[in-house]
Amino acid sequence: MVVRRLSRRAKAAAARVFAIPELRFFICRSDSLEHSDLYCLALVSRDWAPVAGHVLWESPLGVLPLFIHMPRDSWEVPNLEQRQTPFASYQSWQTMKAFRFTRALTDADWEPVLARARTVKHITLLAFPLPVMQVLYAHPPPRTLFPNLRSVNISGIEPPLPPAFLDIILPRELVVYETFDFGKITLPHRRDWPCLRALLLRNTSNTMAPAAVKQAVEIVKTSSSLRRVELPVGPYPELISSLAAHPTLHTLYLDTVGTGSLPSPLAPGSFSTLTRVQADGHSSLAFVIGILDASPAVRLMERITVVSSPTEARQIPSLLRAISNHCDPFVLRSLRVIASRNSLYDEDDGVPLPQDAIRMGDLAPLARFADVETLEIETSQGHALSDADCATISSWWPHLRGLNLSRPGRFRSDQDTPTCTLRAVADVARLCPDLEILVLPIDARAIPDILISPQCKLTVLKALDSLIVDPPAVASFLSSLFPELYILMYDDGYLPPDSDSEGEHEVLVQDPDAPDAQRRRAWATVREIMEVRSEAHDSDIEY
Numbered sequence: 001m002v003v004r005r006l007s008r009r010a011k012a013a014a015a016r017v018f019a020i021p022e023l024r025f026f027i028c029r030s031d032s033l034e035h036s037d038l039y040c041l042a043l044v045s046r047d048w049a050p051v052a053g054h055v056l057w058e059s060p061l062g063v064l065p066l067f068i069h070m071p072r073d074s075w076e077v078p079n080l081e082q083r084q085t086p087f088a089s090y091q092s093w094q095t096m097k098a099f100r101f102t103r104a105l106t107d108a109d110w111e112p113v114l115a116r117a118r119t120v121k122h123i124t125l126l127a128f129p130l131p132v133m134q135v136l137y138a139h140p141p142p143r144t145l146f147p148n149l150r151s152v153n154i155s156g157i158e159p160p161l162p163p164a165f166l167d168i169i170l171p172r173e174l175v176v177y178e179t180f181d182f183g184k185i186t187l188p189h190r191r192d193w194p195c196l197r198a199l200l201l202r203n204t205s206n207t208m209a210p211a212a213v214k215q216a217v218e219i220v221k222t223s224s225s226l227r228r229v230e231l232p233v234g235p236y237p238e239l240i241s242s243l244a245a246h247p248t249l250h251t252l253y254l255d256t257v258g259t260g261s262l263p264s265p266l267a268p269g270s271f272s273t274l275t276r277v278q279a280d281g282h283s284s285l286a287f288v289i290g291i292l293d294a295s296p297a298v299r300l301m302e303r304i305t306v307v308s309s310p311t312e313a314r315q316i317p318s319l320l321r322a323i324s325n326h327c328d329p330f331v332l333r334s335l336r337v338i339a340s341r342n343s344l345y346d347e348d349d350g351v352p353l354p355q356d357a358i359r360m361g362d363l364a365p366l367a368r369f370a371d372v373e374t375l376e377i378e379t380s381q382g383h384a385l386s387d388a389d390c391a392t393i394s395s396w397w398p399h400l401r402g403l404n405l406s407r408p409g410r411f412r413s414d415q416d417t418p419t420c421t422l423r424a425v426a427d428v429a430r431l432c433p434d435l436e437i438l439v440l441p442i443d444a445r446a447i448p449d450i451l452i453s454p455q456c457k458l459t460v461l462k463a464l465d466s467l468i469v470d471p472p473a474v475a476s477f478l479s480s481l482f483p484e485l486y487i488l489m490y491d492d493g494y495l496p497p498d499s500d501s502e503g504e505h506e507v508l509v510q511d512p513d514a515p516d517a518q519r520r521r522a523w524a525t526v527r528e529i530m531e532v533r534s535e536a537h538d539s540d541i542e543y
Contacts, residue, residue, distance in 0.1 A: 151176030257281030382407030
């Protein structure tokens, strides 16, 4: 490629275009530019510095860039370079850890911070050392710290921020409130957020204290514009009841959904505006079925994700029928149902596998959802589909981009043979031309003698624990079928160490002549022949 220098006229025209302020703001606010890019732009370009600096102050990296506007005698950072630039605090993450106040704060100390904080629209609050936080709590700002703030993310501050302090720094017009806590969920006393559109509450234990539950219910009831909610439910049906009655709720993500989480029954017309739902927990399948059956009206559901336990796996056919009866077939784009033995980390080798294999009749209610793009159903037993069944279901969903009909990685025996073969893979590729990811255990011991039509969209194939005896033949077949394949993944036998174990992880050395070891070596040979990647440690498949 020949790169020609711009003419003087072209340079002048480009300069006139890029001098437009709206265009400069649009470029600086692009998602492709990170804080470090804007920081460098502000330093090296005198023309772009005002715009880049303004955008930097719209979403600063924490509050440290604000605190250094306080009087110089009120704070110090040991070993900080003397030469400072307007955005020096972006250069070193260690600066925040070393920052400390040298005296108690006054209202006058907050004034330059308040003036600068008026431009902040989005911020992530991170933890300072406890002595710094104690100084802030002792003398908070005299008025709202972020009057124009629209979204806040409170990340891992332990102990949690006091509710009274949150009331001081956050405005009533907040749009997004997001937390990730190591302990109890952080919530302010304020409950009147008329502009709130997203309430995202997360913590490591996936639980909420009774006081936080009461606050969350009040926030949901008073936030008339709320569209997205994410929180752990636990044994508090009042949370579900308040969400079910909300008139504008669009997206719902609930964790730890158990039998004590569900009001019985759901009121008619509950969740009438819901378009996206994700439910995790031992009763999540029953919960989603209850949502769909709560109203006879057709629901405009776009995405449904359910992560449950094997004890609910037999309700999957009921869920698929409820989807067929109550969801608009032209709207649904994604359906993910995971109810396998390891889906909720409750694996117990002493418990027999449930008889939850997915059969053709179970999937029949989804035949009219021709526009679905992602379909994943994982059970402990996987699927029981023949080659003809795979061809039939592929004809139902011609726009699929991702198909996963699997079970967790397990060691197959000679009697435990997948019910479909490489012919099914070829039929899926032929009937789903947009398919990009395929997760399907197969019997690859026989190579079908068929005319192969290359499918050039598929880049990821997960063979899991598929049986194989002739690696070169399989590699030749897959190379012809998927010329753009980039990743071939298979069960490599890796078992992750137990994070709760105090001792060293015991690595079991398997007999190299065992069938499982031979199968893994065969798939490794296929990968080497095809010259594709395979992500390491893929026993626990995540789609």
